[in-house]
Amino acid sequence: MAIDYQSLAVSGVQALSPYQPGKPIAELARELGLNPADIIKLASNENPLGPSPKAVQAAQKAMGELCLYPDGNGFNLKQALAKRFTVETSQLTLGNGSNDLLEVIARCFASADDEVIYSQYAFAVYPIVTQAIGARGVCVPAQHWGHDLNAMAEAITDRTKLIFVANPNNPTGTVHGAKALKAFMDKVPARVLVVLDEAYCEYMQGEDDADGLVLLPDYPNLIVCRTFSKAWGLAALRIGYSISSAAIANILNRVRQPFNVGSVSLAAATAVLGDEAYLNEARRVNSDGLAQLGAAFEAMGLSYIPSTANFIAVDVGEHAMDVYQALLAHGVIVRPVAGYGMPRHLRVSVGLAKENARFIEALSQTLVASGQGA
Numbered sequence: 001m002a003i004d005y006q007s008l009a010v011s012g013v014q015a016l017s018p019y020q021p022g023k024p025i026a027e028l029a030r031e032l033g034l035n036p037a038d039i040i041k042l043a044s045n046e047n048p049l050g051p052s053p054k055a056v057q058a059a060q061k062a063m064g065e066l067c068l069y070p071d072g073n074g075f076n077l078k079q080a081l082a083k084r085f086t087v088e089t090s091q092l093t094l095g096n097g098s099n100d101l102l103e104v105i106a107r108c109f110a111s112a113d114d115e116v117i118y119s120q121y122a123f124a125v126y127p128i129v130t131q132a133i134g135a136r137g138v139c140v141p142a143q144h145w146g147h148d149l150n151a152m153a154e155a156i157t158d159r160t161k162l163i164f165v166a167n168p169n170n171p172t173g174t175v176h177g178a179k180a181l182k183a184f185m186d187k188v189p190a191r192v193l194v195v196l197d198e199a200y201c202e203y204m205q206g207e208d209d210a211d212g213l214v215l216l217p218d219y220p221n222l223i224v225c226r227t228f229s230k231a232w233g234l235a236a237l238r239i240g241y242s243i244s245s246a247a248i249a250n251i252l253n254r255v256r257q258p259f260n261v262g263s264v265s266l267a268a269a270t271a272v273l274g275d276e277a278y279l280n281e282a283r284r285v286n287s288d289g290l291a292q293l294g295a296a297f298e299a300m301g302l303s304y305i306p307s308t309a310n311f312i313a314v315d316v317g318e319h320a321m322d323v324y325q326a327l328l329a330h331g332v333i334v335r336p337v338a339g340y341g342m343p344r345h346l347r348v349s350v351g352l353a354k355e356n357a358r359f360i361e362a363l364s365q366t367l368v369a370s371g372q373g374a
């Protein structure tokens with residue numbers, strides 16, 4: 001008799017729908033017979049500058065030792081991170097991308113029937129990791145597309161083990177300032193861990209910007225997660241880190257895979273931390289691009305969610321999926337977010353000025369052709 005392997009999976013996994021990544025350039029090129037060089041991808045919040053030459057050079061150098069296992073403790077990178085952020089190396093945990101850490105944290109601290117709180121419209125990985133471990137996800141309705149931190153604090157019960165907060169949030173780009181975040185931490189009992197996902201923190205430029213590291217000394221239940229995938233331009237290498245109390249890092253480091261980050265990634269990440277000019281250029285290109293896209297949306301009469309990150313969610317009307325498809329035909333890949341319960345929006349990553357311009361041109365042609373827009 002044929003075995004139904006689906007039925008053998010643990011119950012949370014049976015009901016899981018996988019994370020939907022942005023469409024790769026090579027895939028669209030194959031599907032539409034386009035030249036990959038003619039396609040622009042503004043779909044995965046990658047750094048449009050390309051990688052830092054310092055990172056590339058370090059990665060190439062590390063290739064000479066591909067036959068060796070990496071340093072499982074990431075000594076050099078931890079030293080560099082500890083110096084940059086004035087923390088102890090014992091507070092650091094490295095991950096195969098920060099997604100790896102989100103999953104490790106959930107597995108370390110929550111199990112079946114525990115509750116994990118996150119916001120409506122928050123990053124899709126939170127419900128996925130919660131469900132995979134059989135914990136109960138508590139999705140708190142958003143406020144103006146952002147996290148309703150008061151409601152999230154009120155949702156805490158005796159069973160709550162973990163709260164995920166994305167700041168800025170993906171896919172909405174919404175953010176909470178330092179005061180709001182501190183007020184939230186004051187309401188969370190010390191037995192409940194707060195994962196502050198700061199994947200886009202390098203892009204924030206406001207005065208009241210929240211910085212999880214400032215809160216860490218006062219809140220040992222806080223775990224700050226960051227990544228080299230976005231502003232640091234190393235998405236392909238899969239490397240992120242968390243900063244927490246040493247006690248929590250000790251737990252995470254027991255459960256992560258012993259060699260979860262490769263040598264090439266460690267070398268490139270260590271090198272890029274020394275390339276402040278690259279980071280500054282990424283910030284500049286991003287703030288210019290956000291202004292360029294915002295102005296274009298206003299000119300087209302489209303509403304959008306003001307963003308502090310390197311992407312922007314724009315309301316293109318009820319036929320957003322058709323608009324997405326039409327943009328693909330123009331060789332422009334953006335991200336539909338219907339899966340997030342945002343069927344009218346498309347999420348557009350900020351590109352170089354000329355890429356943004358090409359997206360704007362394709363979008364306006366598409367909306368004119370469909371009779372939408374102004």
Ligand SMILES: *Cc1c(COP(=O)(O)O)cnc(C)c1O
Pocket residue numbers: 045096097098099100123166169170197199226227228229230235238239240
């Ligand atoms: C991109 C992103 C991450 C980081 O992913 P990596 O695994 O480090 O590439 C984490 N959280 C959010 C909210 C993100 O958008």
